[in-house]
Amino acid sequence: MSHDQNPTAPRPASATSAQGDPAVVPRFAPVPAGRPRRRYAVVGTGHRAGMYVDAITGPHADVAELVAWCDTNPTRMAYYDAEVGRTLGLGGPAGLPMYGPDAVEAMVAEQHVDVVVVTTPDVTHAGLVARAQAAGADVVVEKPLTTTAAGARTIVDSVRATGRDVVMTFNYRYAPRNSTLREVIASGEIGDVTSVHFEWVLDTVHGADYFRRWHRQRENSGSLLVHKSSHHFDLVNWWLGDVPTRVYASAGLRFYGAANAAARGLGERPVRGTGVAGDPWSFDLTADPRLAALYLDAEHHDGYLRDRDVFAEPDGHAITIDDNMSLVVDYARGATMSYSLNAHSPWEGYTVAINGTRGRAELSVVERGVVVIDERGHVVLDPSATPETQAAKLAAEGIRPEGEHLIVQKHWEAATERPIPVGVGGHGGGDAILLMDVFRRDLRIGDDPLGRAAGYRDGLAAVAVGIAANESLRTGAAVRVADLGLGIELGAGPA
8 A cells, every 4th residue: 555645735636646647647668578677775764755765666666676775763764664565465574774874884785775865854855865976876855955055055065066866856846737737838828927815824733743743843854834835835836937036034933832722711731632532723643553553652762743733832842844834936937936825725726817918827736625523532544444444434525516717818718627637546646646757757758848857947947936035034124045055056057
């Protein structure tokens, strides 16, 4: 079974589909006879690693081989090693070598690693990318590419020095609804883009989860404007074929955290959610065997709590990220975006409007129309798991059913709705298609007219908005991307 990267994120219908529309699924040539598989090591064995482990040991096992683990926590590495052993029918753990984070170079050399997959906390990405490349490996890295301008310079310098590859896994590019919007814009049907309005709302399941984990501290994640919004900023960069030049931001922690809880009279809060009954804000790790094995059973090694309360802020664990964010972003060719992110909405999804000189395109997506509470008072992560919760979900959705619609209207013409092809996997049907490009890009038949594959330049352009936004929040002024010192001019040619 394929694992979504975030267990609290909505699961689209495409998550259980096995075959997508040929319009969005690339074609690949057969693997040449006798070609050896590329050797992969996974650095960071939290929940996010599962999608890559499943891909390497499943649909892409003909081109990829898993050869090593690297993490700070031996329990998490052992969990995945046992899971791979079961997948491969070995009758026990896979027995892959395990390394600590101080031994990345030794791991690459000793295990003859071709590619390192980095799925660690965001603040560590830049250093790990540079170390893996210096050791002689290419890198596949989860978003965001990095969290700071200094991290950006580290990666730029590393690519220049080593010539090694960096693959960014921007899975939302592969979601058919997003690629269909790109087709509309690229066709010129709505003319030259003049402005973008983009609103994303995270609900009290998915949005709240960022305030339980390591993400809640800005020094780890760069804030949601880097960790989460880099997905969204990459979409806009890609939709427009453009790069950001100036950012102004306003934000605040207005819902989660101890002060907000006290102001609303919520009373004393538990430090963590496991063992708490009847509280929809509490996340009990024992309800999910996978999360319990990866985190609850691993706490004794590093003290990391995956289920911190979204309102409690004990000493040393204050929430330093925002839950309401608004930006104005200028682009090199003249368009301007207004962007907002809310992390405590009663429903989850996004709306984006692209205004052009010939018309307008509007994409509206409801990923989860309502948060369902079970008989214990806990939120239901997957209402389709039982007929009772599925029925409750459908009844509660009312006028906000899950779905996606792309409307295009040219000047002096009636609006039309564009069909959206079926994808495969999570993240709007983009995950499985992304993984095809990650693991067998060299076998693709023909170029991708959508240009979905992303490299480090795309990653830099995406995080540039969030890094500039954080600087704008610090100074209260608009920030020019060129002044960040990223080590590269975003709109320039090869480094």
